[in-house]
Amino acid sequence: MFRIFELFLRLSGFFVFLLLEIICFILIVKYNHQQQVIYENSTNLFSAYLQKKSKSFADYMHLTEVNDSLSKENAFLLSELANMPKGAGGGIDSSRLNQLDTTFQVIPARVISNSVNRYHNFIVLDKGSRHGVVPHTGVVTANGVVGIVRRVAPSSSVAMSVLHLQTRISARVRNKGYFGWINWTGKNTRSFKLNDVPKDALVALGDTIETSGYSAIFPEGIMLGTIEKIGLEPGSNYYSLDVKYSTDLSRLSWAYIVKDLRQREKLELLDQVISDDE
Amino acid sequence: MNNIVLANIFRFLGLILLQGLVFKNVGEGWKEFPYLFVIIYPLAIMLLPLRTPRVLTIVLGFVAGLMVDGFYTSPGIHASAAVFMAFCRPFVLKALEPRNGYNVNYSPTAARWGIRWFLQYAAIMLTLYLLFYFSVEAFTFVYLGSILLKTVVSLITSMIFIVIYQVIFNPVD
Numbered sequence: 001m002f003r004i005f006e007l008f009l010r011l012s013g014f015f016v017f018l019l020l021e022i023i024c025f026i027l028i029v030k031y032n033h034q035q036q037v038i039y040e041n042s043t044n045l046f047s048a049y050l051q052k053k054s055k056s057f058a059d060y061m062h063l064t065e066v067n068d069s070l071s072k073e074n075a076f077l078l079s080e081l082a083n084m085p086k087g088a089g090g091g092i093d094s095s096r097l098n099q100l101d102t103t104f105q106v107i108p109a110r111v112i113s114n115s116v117n118r119y120h121n122f123i124v125l126d127k128g129s130r131h132g133v134v135p136h137t138g139v140v141t142a143n144g145v146v147g148i149v150r151r152v153a154p155s156s157s158v159a160m161s162v163l164h165l166q167t168r169i170s171a172r173v174r175n176k177g178y179f180g181w182i183n184w185t186g187k188n189t190r191s192f193k194l195n196d197v198p199k200d201a202l203v204a205l206g207d208t209i210e211t212s213g214y215s216a217i218f219p220e221g222i223m224l225g226t227i228e229k230i231g232l233e234p235g236s237n238y239y240s241l242d243v244k245y246s247t248d249l250s251r252l253s254w255a256y257i258v259k260d261l262r263q264r265e266k267l268e269l270l271d272q273v274i275s276d277d278e
Numbered sequence: 279m280n281n282i283v284l285a286n287i288f289r290f291l292g293l294i295l296l297q298g299l300v301f302k303n304v305g306e307g308w309k310e311f312p313y314l315f316v317i318i319y320p321l322a323i324m325l326l327p328l329r330t331p332r333v334l335t336i337v338l339g340f341v342a343g344l345m346v347d348g349f350y351t352s353p354g355i356h357a358s359a360a361v362f363m364a365f366c367r368p369f370v371l372k373a374l375e376p377r378n379g380y381n382v383n384y385s386p387t388a389a390r391w392g393i394r395w396f397l398q399y400a401a402i403m404l405t406l407y408l409l410f411y412f413s414v415e416a417f418t419f420v421y422l423g424s425i426l427l428k429t430v431v432s433l434i435t436s437m438i439f440i441v442i443y444q445v446i447f448n449p450v451d
Contacts, residue, residue, distance in 0.1 A: 012332070012333055013332035013333055013336060013365065013368070014365075016332075016333045016337065017336050017361060017362075017364075017365040020336060020337070020339075020340045020357075021358055021361055021362070023340075023354075023357075024340075024343075024354040024355075024357045024358030024361060025358065027354030028353070028354040028355055028358065028414065030353070030354075050295075050298070050299060050349075051298075051299070051349065054299050058303075113351065115350075115351075116312065117312040117315070118352070118415060119415065119416055119421075122351060124351075186421070187312075188311070188312060189312070
């Protein structure tokens with residue numbers, strides 16, 4: 001009996017090691033499959049509070065760049081304003097504004113935490129359910145798509161970055177209509193791949209890739225990137241298209257959460273049709 | 279005695295905060311070259327006194343890893359690597375044992391055993407940590423090439439910061 005106890009004591013280091021590794025792996029597997037649960041907790045952690053503080057300092061250091069991009073966005077919005085329906089007097093005719101397609105609501109948000117150097121990157125934003133954010137809404141900047149909101153807490157939300165090996169975004173070639181989906185290659189933050197474009201499509205280097213709007217997450221026509229390399233894989237009916245992504249995700253301070261107000265309606269309709277078919 | 283414990287507690291917390299708030303941001307700005315990471319908090323485990331019980335070392339590794347995971351929002355990944363490194367510590371120490379053995383009242387620091395000995399020790403421990411960390415992070419060996427590249431590049435940069443830490447603080451225990 002004593003011998004067994006002695007053996008146990010001698011190997012206790014190993015047992016503790018095994019036990020803790022098992023705990024770690026349970027955590028990791030859980031995190032790989034249901035990021036939502038973990039992230040709901042981590043948005044409330046003390047470290048999130050510290051990161052918020054450190055981020056506000058970093059924001060201060062980047063004020064010039066942020067100002068620059070904000071002014072560009074302002075210019076863009078002003079040009080949009082110019083395209084609004086005009087009344088007889090030259091002002092915006094608000095009676096005709098109602099006829100515009102107001103499917104999308106835009107919520108500006110600050111990026112609290114962001115990473116680009118892992119295989120599964122996430123972005124934490126400072127707007128949550130209190131501001132009307134719901135899961136499965138798109139996150140964009142003036143330059144293009146950034147991610148998809150996965151989990152929402154009262155005053156913050158976690159988005160799966162496009163730099164996540166499991167993120168897929170429905171895409172098409174601008175003005176040509178060929179569609180497929182785009183995903184990250186995991187190499188550097190700008191290298192993406194466009195999949196499922198058939199070989200008979202007429203694509204050219206430098207063609208613009210944009211969102212197709214089929215997924216009910218992003219509005220159509222948001223820039224994703226440009227075609228950098230066209231490859232033909234033997235035995236496949238599809239092109240292998242390398243895409244240079246338009247947004248630099250490593251320098252992200254502000255983003256817009258785009259909420260499709262008709263998302264549920266669209267999805268329910270789709271579900272209905274699918275279940276009718278079966 | 280109490281000084282050693284206090285010094286270790288401060289080092290433990292200080293290195294974790296430094297890792298989570300400062301060094302986490304290094305590497306996130308290198309978009310074209312996502313292989314460079316600076317990981318220095320394992321120093322807190324490496325520098326624990328030699329007579330620290332094995333189990334305590336491993337548990338402390340777990341705690342440190344989980345705290346850093348809090349900053350990296352990657353539950354379990356840093357913790358598993360830190361537990362692995364803490365588990366390997368006695369074997370690494372054994373392999374590097376000087377001819378006349380260790381004085382168990384000391385800590386494995388450069389001030390006690392010489393800078394050459396310490397650099398060897400830190401490099402081996404950090405290699406173990408980084409290899410385990412990047413493998414678990416990828417969770418597959420498909421990216422073996424990039425795992426090795428990340429380990430080598432991060433090892434070199436992290437060692438530079440560890441040497442700087444040594445030069446600034448030069449901890450005895």
